[in-house]
Amino acid sequence: MDSIQQFLPIIAMFAVVYLFMIAPQMKKAKNEKKFAAELKRGDKVILKSGLHGKVAELYDKDNSCIIETMSGKLKYDRSAISMELSKSLNKPEAKS
Template sequence: MYTVIFLQEGVGSLMSMLPFLAIIVVFYFFMIRPQMNRQKKEKAFQSEIKKGAKVVTSSGIHGKIAEINDTENTVTVETGAGKIKFERSAISMELTNKKLAPAKK
């Protein structure tokens, strides 16, 4: 008799936790996992930037890559106003004629 009561309480607490666990699983597959994929793509895009590519920075500045410094992880962008040094992570998309590849955030 006591065993049945304890078993029913265990099943009841498991059933009350089921919606909470389902929310965590849905949150992972719809929020966390896609964000991780976007970050991987953005990192790959930023590492593949080449000299001469037309780009747009995250602040909206359009220009052409004039120089890449791998040791400092910076790029020099040539704009209409002159040359500006940016962190590589500030480049948000490439605007070459071959492809328009936005880095989704």
């Protein structure tokens, strides 16, 4: 019984680290992967670099997409698209 009590703080520390650090990161990665898979032509997006554009084409073979901007078309990896900023850009605005 005494040996279990010695390891209890270490076990509790691992549980706290998992609950507050590892699990949320795994959930965020899962949501970003789902967002990238659900992209479609015509979606307005913001890249992590701050570039605004519209999805012109999607390529499943190399997991990339063509982004149409004011200055032309650029090819980017889907992981370069910011999920949070793009969702806020595409959400319908509230009517006053």
